[in-house]
Amino acid sequence: QVQLQESGPGLVEPSQTLFLTCTVSGASITSGNYYYAWIRQTAGKGLEWLGRIFPNGGGMYSPSLRGRITISVDQSTNQISLKLSSVTAADTGIYFCARGSRGSYWLHPLDSWGQGTTVTVS
Amino acid sequence: EIVLTQSPGTLSVSPGERVTLSCRASQNVSGKFVAWYLKKPGQSPRLLIYSASTRATGIPDRFSGSGSGTDFTLTISSLEPEDFGVYFCQQHGNSPQVFGPGTKVDV
Numbered sequence: 001q002v003q004l005q006e007s008g009p010g011l012v013e014p015s016q017t018l019f020l021t022c023t024v025s026g027a028s029i030t031s032g033n034y035y036y037a038w039i040r041q042t043a044g045k046g047l048e049w050l051g052r053i054f055p056n057g058g059g060m061y062s063p064s065l066r067g068r069i070t071i072s073v074d075q076s077t078n079q080i081s082l083k084l085s086s087v088t089a090a091d092t093g094i095y096f097c098a099r100g101s102r103g104s105y106w107l108h109p110l111d112s113w114g115q116g117t118t119v120t121v122s
Numbered sequence: 123e124i125v126l127t128q129s130p131g132t133l134s135v136s137p138g139e140r141v142t143l144s145c146r147a148s149q150n151v152s153g154k155f156v157a158w159y160l161k162k163p164g165q166s167p168r169l170l171i172y173s174a175s176t177r178a179t180g181i182p183d184r185f186s187g188s189g190s191g192t193d194f195t196l197t198i199s200s201l202e203p204e205d206f207g208v209y210f211c212q213q214h215g216n217s218p219q220v221f222g223p224g225t226k227v228d229v
Contacts, residue, residue, distance in 0.1 A: 046210065110212075115165075
């Protein structure tokens with residue numbers, strides 16, 4: 001059974017860059033037809049989809065964050081990373097990584113989630 | 123980009139009651155690719171329904187989903203105490219996989 005575990009600094013200063021890591025265990029990132037996504041829960045916006053990536057690359061991002069966000073894959077460490085630049089208090093929240101499977105043309109929903117990591121911008 | 127709206131914003135109910143939640147999309151959702159999740163405090167979201175009407179693994183049959191086009195519904199036939207929380211719908215077929223704002227179901 002796949003498990004996902006987010007990790008990060010907890011506290012980030014405004015205007016700095018946030019780096020989060022999602023460690024995948026119980027399965028190789030490159031096995032099967034899966035994609036990985038980052039989602040956050042903030043006080044004002046409920047659940048917000050931030051972006052997703054396929055293991056061979058190919059990220060897509062929320063239009064509201066485009067230009068600030070990068071999601072990448074490290075196959076050697078079986079990790080997914082999130083980089084979010086120029087953070088403000090509005091980026092405070094709980095950040096989740098999750099996995100879903102890929103169909104031929106469509107994406108299936110996110111059925112495996114990490115427990116989340118809390119990020120405070122202050 | 124599709125925008126999802128959910129109603130009501132909050133629903134106060136009692137165990138045993140039937141609950142109907144609505145999710146409306148700003149444009150047609152191709153393939154009926156709408157999912158429903160339950161989020162409880164301190165927990166990660168749990169997938170309940172996908173492709174509008176298919177229950178996820180291990181989800182009891184009191185949960186059912188329906189709809190197509192722009193209007194989708196999640197129904198809980200008889201609410202159990204563990205069903206309280208915030209329900210989110212999501213367009214999952216392609217990116218961006220937007221979420222709705224959520225419906226809080228409480229006592």
